[in-house]
Amino acid sequence: MPYVNIKVTDEGVTSEQKQALIAGATKLVVDVLNKSPTTTFVIIEEVNTDNWGIGFEQVTELRRQASTSPADKT
Template identity: 40%
Template structure:
């Protein structure tokens, strides 16, 4: 029973995009590892950008500074 947890920032990702992510990850696990789709679980966690940090700052601050590089 594969379980995959995908974490993304909450930035207007559509239901259709999430469905595509689930379908494609499921297909990859079936094709590469022979895993059964009916036993494959994909969970998408959407994190508010102000709750995600990298490069020493919150995502919201990083994005504000992106245009300044």
């Protein structure tokens, strides 16, 4: 009974995109592990960017910095 956990930031992932992730992850498990899709569980967790870090920073802050970067203003 495979269990796939996908974590994404909570930045407007649509229901259609989530369905595509579920279908794609299920197909991968079926194709690679030869498991039944009826017993394959896919969970999508949306994580607030304040609760997601890369390096020493929160993703919220990294996105803020990127949006105000001088390189973006050219």
